[in-house]
Amino acid sequence: MQARLGPRPLPLHLGTALMTWASSESAWKLLKPGSQNSSPAREPPEALAALLPEIGFLEAQAGPGRFDEALKREILRRMDRLADGVLAYQRHAVRRTLEEPPxxxxxxxxxxxxxxxxxxxxxxxxxxxxxxxxxxxxxxxxxxxxxxxxxxxxxxxxxxxxxxxxxxxxxxxxxxxxxxxxxxxxxxxxxxxxxxxxxxxxxxxxxxxxxxxxxxxxxxxxxxxxxxxxxxxxxxxxxxTGQAFLVSTGPLLAEVADRVGELPVDILQTLFWSLDPWLAVKKFGRFLGLDQNGEHAKEFVLLEDWLNGGAxxxxxxxxxxxxxxxxxxxxxxxxxxxxxxxxxxxxxxxxxxxxxxxxxxxxxxxxxxxxxxxxxxxxxxxxxxxxxxxxxxxxxxxxxxxxxxxxxxxxxxxxxxxxxxxxx
Incomplete structure (x- = not known):
């Protein structure tokens, strides 16, 4: 049985999540009270506070380093959840078995x-x-x-x-x-x-x-x-809308296709990624919450196999x-x-x-x-x-x-x- 390689290109999906979440920790170090780039009255930006709904700014002030520690825990939790979702998909037993017509x-x-x-x-x-x-x-x-x-x-x-x-x-x-x-x-x-x-x-x-x-x-x-x-x-x-990456890179990718003789699958998948870079993170998180033996999980796996199996x-x-x-x-x-x-x-x-x-x-x-x-x-x-x-x-x-x-x-x-x- 052939091993699953998806979601393709996997390094891009993992790298998108890792760099974004890791940058949240870097941003907090710059913005938190006491840093050289913050003022005593400054609060974390709304997007950063929303990263951890269970931890508000006032709670973070209750003790030194509490927000920092909670932020690290949340980043690790999200990374683990994404990795677990991808592994659950890659190891899933279901395969498409429909008989082809003549x-x-x-x-x-x-x-x-x-x-x-x-x-x-x-x-x-x-x-x-x-x-x-x-x-x-x-x-x-x-x-x-x-x-x-x-x-x-x-x-x-x-x-x-x-x-x-x-x-x-x-x-x-x-x-x-x-x-x-x-x-x-x-x-x-x-x-x-x-x-x-x-x-x-x-x-x-x-x-x-x-x-x-x-x-x-x-x-x-x-x-x-x-x-x-x-x-x-x-x-x-x-x-x-959503096509800017493809339009801007089109001539360069055409040169690649000219030299290689084709536009490889992973490059095509990168174009799909550009339409919604966070789609894989969201959907594999949801997949992990499904009954892995149920019909919804089965359909997710088969659809994902199709998405990753292009020509x-x-x-x-x-x-x-x-x-x-x-x-x-x-x-x-x-x-x-x-x-x-x-x-x-x-x-x-x-x-x-x-x-x-x-x-x-x-x-x-x-x-x-x-x-x-x-x-x-x-x-x-x-x-x-x-x-x-x-x-x-x-x-x-x-x-x-x-x-x-x-x-x-x-x-x-x-x-x-x-x-x-x-x-x-």
């Missing part, structure tokens, strides 16, 4: 998994085929986390036939892929599904996969019966994303070119569903909302706003009711486009 198509390290193969409802004549496209960065397993929390299995049970794109890990050839190469691969996967289904399939894109499927629909509109997008970024300058990003694609998308906003400006064609959402007329989670910290809602804009967005789009997060729209307790159900209803109600229209 792979029905391959190209390079990319596979198509047929999630309808073992569901009677999905195998019925006329079942709507859906090409499901996840991000290139995070693997597909979040869409099939457990038997109960599997969007793909729920779709099959409802009579849809999902074909999932598993991008795999880039091989030597794929490390040279740009977005044109990836969209080209999607075009061939779409052609396979259309031929197999004898009609134009729907296309569902999640996160970066959604951005790629917009280009797919623009290039092959007659082969796409409908385009559903879940938290798909488009206007990368609509809201830069590197091919060098040319990394440059396009970091410099072209985040830096220059070429999709949002209508300047993204794929295989010689400019991708302009307002020229795409296929029926579209744009699902926007309002609590998304990975893809700002305003970025995804650009695709539903009445003037510049997709021509025939329905917009649904969800009170969920980027990952919560797929696996949270409310995902089935708020996201899965309207998504599946929309896909099921798409008009049929027969095989004669999928040859072009």
């Amino acid at each position: 792979a029905v198509w391959r190209e390079g390290n990319t596979r198509l998994l047929d999630y309808g193969a073992t569901h009677r409802a999905a195998r019925r004549r006329g079942a709507r085929a859906v090409l499901v496209v996840p991000s290139l960065i995070n693997r597909w397993e979040v869409l099939d986390l457990t038997a109960e929390k599997s969007l793909l299995r729920a779709m099959a049970a409802q009579g849809l036939r999902p074909y999932l794109v598993d991008w795999g890990t880039p091989d030597d050839e794929e490390r040279g892929f740009d977005t044109t190469a990836y969209v080209g691969r999607l075009e061939r996967a779409l052609a396979f599904v259309a031929k197999r289904a004898r009609r134009a399939p729907a296309v569902l894109g999640y996160c970066m996969g959604g951005t790629l499927t917009v280009a797919l629909a623009a290039r092959k509109p007659r082969r796409v019966a409908g385009l559903a997008l879940m938290a798909a970024p488009w206007d990368f300058h609509a809201d830069r 590197p990003l091919a060098g040319p694609t990394a440059r396009e994303c970091l410099v072209g998308w985040y830096g220059d906003n070429v999709p949002g400006k209508g300047q993204w070119v794929v295989a010689g064609r400019r991708i302009v959402p307002s020229k795409i007329k296929v029926p579209a569903l744009v699902m926007i989670p309002s609590g998304d910290r990975i893809v700002p809602p305003l970025s995804a909302a650009a695709l539903a804009d009445p003037k510049k967005g997709l021509k025939n789009a329905t917009r649904i706003d969800l009170p969920l997060g980027h990952i919560g729209m797929v696996v949270s307790g409310r995902a089935r009711d708020l996201c899965w159900t309207p998504l599946m209803e929309w896909l099921g109600n798409l008009p049929t486009r027969r095989s004669r229209v999928v040859t072009g």
Whole structure:
């Protein structure tokens, strides 16, 4: 059994907590009464006093060094709790054991998994085929986390036939892929599904996969019966909240990708860390308080395994994303070119569903909302706003009711486009 290395990059998560908490002790030495930088009337700043709710400033004055000692104890307690939470995760016995559906198509390290193969409802004549496209960065397993929390299995049970794109890990050839190469691969996967289904399939894109499927629909509109997008970024300058680190470091990271041939997983995880540096500290503290044999702990471990198990990003694609998308906003400006064609959402007329989670910290809602804009967005789009997060729209307790159900209803109600229209 392979040892868990997460949360990745672990030194960064531990270092963030250690440096912050240790600096609290240094700050107190400077600010406490009697130090050269304090005055007799000065009290500790509110943020410092809040660090130890059980110890107020007046109590600290009751005896020399009491606050100092309590502060050290609290720092050690928090460090121990973080370490215990990480170790509890790394040593947890649960592993993802769901059986994979059959792979029905391959190209390079990319596979198509047929999630309808073992569901009677999905195998019925006329079942709507859906090409499901996840991000290139995070693997597909979040869409099939457990038997109960599997969007793909729920779709099959409802009579849809999902074909999932598993991008795999880039091989030597794929490390040279740009977005044109990836969209080209999607075009061939779409052609396979259309031929197999004898009609134009729907296309569902999640996160970066959604951005790629917009280009797919623009290039092959007659082969796409409908385009559903879940938290798909488009206007990368609509809201830069939380994106400053990525924007500022984009050109440097692109140089790294050029030299190495790919953007490594730990660098990608560092970009996610930059959106909320304290997220790991908070969530592993909460994890330690869970019943370690309960369902919530099991789901936490499986989700964390998914988060830490991403794939590197091919060098040319990394440059396009970091410099072209985040830096220059070429999709949002209508300047993204794929295989010689400019991708302009307002020229795409296929029926579209744009699902926007309002609590998304990975893809700002305003970025995804650009695709539903009445003037510049997709021509025939329905917009649904969800009170969920980027990952919560797929696996949270409310995902089935708020996201899965309207998504599946929309896909099921798409008009049929027969095989004669999928040859072009």
